[in-house]
Amino acid sequence: MENSKQHLEALSGIKDLMEKSTKFISLSGLSGVIAGITALVGAFLADLRIDYYLNNTFTKTRLEMYLSENLMEELALELFVIAISILVISITFGILLTMRESKKNGQHIWGKNSKLLLLNLIVPLAAGGIFCLILMYHGLFYLLAPATLLFYGLALFNCGKYTLGEIKYLGVLEIILGLLSAVFIGKGLLFWAIGFGVLHIIYGALMHFKYNNKPQNA
């Protein structure tokens, strides 16, 4: 029996090393929670601003007919500023917390594995970002929420090989939300808040408790 325990330990040691040497495991769960909260606050602000602009036009119905071009542009600018702020805050906290985490795991933040992770994240995200700009160019604003969720989900799913595998499930959920929001046009902000807000908070918290309380074997 003593032997069998040793063998089990050997096997789990092998698995740990294989994972640690090929994956960037230091993505911080807490940064997911912060990104989620930021996204929720952002979505709430965006909702307030949209309401404000709707109520300040002559009527609530047939927005596109009554809103003057100027007001639409002002609103779009405000939403753009909110979106960029969310992005900057999330990424800043993400990098800071991940730096702390990688120090703890003894993993280089800018090593082979993190580069692979970033590359696999950036290619689908960049394609999605450019696609969204094209949608805006064509005035198809109602497709922005589905497109961002879909491309983000695909990017996460793609990253499963290069970081903690659980990120795949988050990716699948984002993809499903993206497809749903393409069906229920007009509820874009709600789906967006669920996808980037609620899901990030839940996923980040789960990962934090799963991996942070357990010290990584050296």
Place this chain on the structure above:
Amino acid sequence: MIEGLNKIFESRVRLGIMSVLMVNDEIDFNSLKELLNVTDGNLASHIAGLEKNEYIKVIKEFVGKKPKTSFAATAVGKKAFQDHLTALENLLNQHN
């Protein structure tokens, strides 16, 4: 060799080196040292042991003016490691 277990892999460090080399085409000395959390001398002696058995090969190259030593598993080494894993799993299955 008892029950198909490979004596060379009895050492935690040698087993670790092979584990890493099974999933990485090659790895340099310092990365390996950090992953396994061992000293220079310790790692060097285990590497020499694996090299002597032709389980791994040493790749020396220059990055700029600095020499860099990397390692890769040989076909023989991969086969030996696989057999060792299979033996471990068989033993575990017998006990349970």
